[in-house]
Amino acid sequence: MRLLTRLLAPKSVAHAHCDLPCGVYDPAQAMIEAQSVKAIAEKYAANEDPAFRARAILIKEQRSELVKHHLWVLWTDYFKPPHFEKYPQLHTLFNEATKLAGAGGTKGSVDVETADKLLAKIEEISKIFWETKQS
Amino acid sequence: MRLLTRLLAPKSVAHAHCDLPCGVYDPAQAMIEAQSVKAIAEKYAANEDPAFRARAILIKEQRSELVKHHLWVLWTDYFKPPHFEKYPQLHTLFNEATKLAGAGGTKGSVDVETADKLLAKIEEISKIFWETKQS
Amino acid sequence: MRLLTRLLAPKSVAHAHCDLPCGVYDPAQAMIEAQSVKAIAEKYAANEDPAFRARAILIKEQRSELVKHHLWVLWTDYFKPPHFEKYPQLHTLFNEATKLAGAGGTKGSVDVETADKLLAKIEEISKIFWETKQS
Amino acid sequence: MRLLTRLLAPKSVAHAHCDLPCGVYDPAQAMIEAQSVKAIAEKYAANEDPAFRARAILIKEQRSELVKHHLWVLWTDYFKPPHFEKYPQLHTLFNEATKLAGAGGTKGSVDVETADKLLAKIEEISKIFWETKQS
Amino acid sequence: MRLLTRLLAPKSVAHAHCDLPCGVYDPAQAMIEAQSVKAIAEKYAANEDPAFRARAILIKEQRSELVKHHLWVLWTDYFKPPHFEKYPQLHTLFNEATKLAGAGGTKGSVDVETADKLLAKIEEISKIFWETKQS
Amino acid sequence: MRLLTRLLAPKSVAHAHCDLPCGVYDPAQAMIEAQSVKAIAEKYAANEDPAFRARAILIKEQRSELVKHHLWVLWTDYFKPPHFEKYPQLHTLFNEATKLAGAGGTKGSVDVETADKLLAKIEEISKIFWETKQS
Ligand code: NI
Ligand code: NI
Ligand code: NI
Ligand code: NI
Ligand code: NI
Numbered sequence A, B, C, D, E, F: 001m002r003l004l005t006r007l008l009a010p011k012s013v014a015h016a017h018c019d020l021p022c023g024v025y026d027p028a029q030a031m032i033e034a035q036s037v038k039a040i041a042e043k044y045a046a047n048e049d050p051a052f053r054a055r056a057i058l059i060k061e062q063r064s065e066l067v068k069h070h071l072w073v074l075w076t077d078y079f080k081p082p083h084f085e086k087y088p089q090l091h092t093l094f095n096e097a098t099k100l101a102g103a104g105g106t107k108g109s110v111d112v113e114t115a116d117k118l119l120a121k122i123e124e125i126s127k128i129f130w131e132t133k134q135s
């Protein structure tokens, strides 16, 4: 990790989520879980011990569920009608991203590529999120 | 948020947490929840409606618990004996930080200053965390 | 409840939800929680005891969260691209319904009317759901 | 699904559960999870992929636990002493039904017949439940 | 606490619960939560601060739910038909005990006496439990 | 179990945990879960059925997580600075005990010896805990 990134990291990540609402939102929460899902898929491929694989699958299931949850929170709680007007692709993007963390995605698959597709979708959402924060 | 920060943000936050372990850790998870706790305390102070305040207290309780959980995970799962040797203050730091998210801290108090103290402790932890990642 | 309805009830409700997927889905799960939310709002209005009201608010928060969760599951896991093509209002419908169970809806309000609006939205979703099951 | 059933379904299912109490109860919640358990057992039998089977077992465990929980709620929160007097078999019925969703039942077995036995027990409970609602 | 009790304590408490089943059960789990419920009721009576009381109510709700859960587990998972034959009062005892931890008991009341009644019921269950372990 | 132990058991175990705080703490909660973990490891070794083993691994994961949680609660919520002064080994003891319930311990291993090591650490913590209660 480059020094610049490291210095900014602790300050750049304080955005999330609850439903008071506290007003703090951040796609980082979904991204972190998706990165975990990818790392699990890589470790699964590298380790044939059945006990390890059973653990990997159950943890991947939990982490994928967290990805879905964090994305749903952004879609329902953060994004408002004007955002959906400005970004008409947003509904489909969230629907596809959450599907990619479900049975047809990282829950049902142990392939690293599936996790990569999920990460790419979250990046797209994240990009839009930060654009809306700027304006 | 400055452009530089925004550009780095989506990329700089993918670090967390489960116990496969996936190897992904990030103090950002605790920090995000603590920022939420602070925002809740501010909204509590600004709104005297009893129904709102009851909600604020219950959500603050949940978010404080998440802070504790994310910090415990770092202390037990990420940090190893050599870290504790190099940073002898680390045990006390985590013990104080988690206490600051509990009954004697942000759970038991609605003061914004208590949340600020918690955030400062997490910053200290975060600084050490990133130092260990660099070496 | 009419006899006919009662007789059919036990047989007509087996539809839901997980992400194996088991293939069992049913808007009834969201509807049941929303009915609970409405009943809580009514009991809240009828009882000024602060301890009762604190309990009512925390349970309403949990039940509203369950409404959101059950709806998100339908939106992501049950509905597929052809459904969204045939029912272009579906994304907005789900987004509005889940918002109605959140901070701007039954979580943030103790009004019975808010719960009624949520129930009406779920009815709309339910109607479409059963149409798609028939075809 | 027959048309009549379908038409009634959305209206006939609003009954459940929390402990305010909201007064809304419905055996449908247990039934839905038990139907899911049965569907999982069927899919397990039809798919020998070890990763799929590991997922099926963990989801079956969760859904069986939900069956137990929903039944316990009915037994403790909905049914009152006069019901137990009128239906002296009720305690045994609930005890057997919850055991059928546990280690000696759908948690410990992947057989479809075990799930069928569980469903039959819930039907019996459901029948009594609706009788008590009518009187 | 007397010395004798203290010395035995760490060794005498290893009994619980899951549904593998591991075979480890212990009424202590329900008792611990019920003792917590009583302590919360006492602290509630002694502290009129509304923020403290809101916290007390929400934590009492959670701990009462845990009492119910631990008792349900004993009733369904530990006790078997021969126990119910030998102790015909067992069903009613568990039904009353779990009701005492619900809306009509420690969830719905802040009275210390209600918590005492709950504790007494759990003592009765505990006595029978240990008798069955001895035989 | 000896008669003396049995007689004392129901009375000697009421110590735990929440964060009101209720003031009720007890290492028994962690011990009970760790005993369960050991029993699971023994049953795993004795049963080669893959479906049973998948269940054993997922339940062992949950129970190990509960061990970690109960220990963290003691470390943060029960123990205070004077305790850490008097028992300078306490931080390391808790850190090692929670690691023994994680990926490098009972989560990642199915060996009975690993569970025994965890139990021994909890005994050490328990001994110190009861000393602090006496003074
Ligand atoms: Ni928030
Ligand atoms: Ni991880
Ligand atoms: Ni399902
Ligand atoms: Ni209810
Ligand atoms: Ni167990």
Ligand code: NI
Pocket: E036, F016, F017, F018, F019, F020, F021, F022, F023, F024
């Ligand atoms: Ni407590």
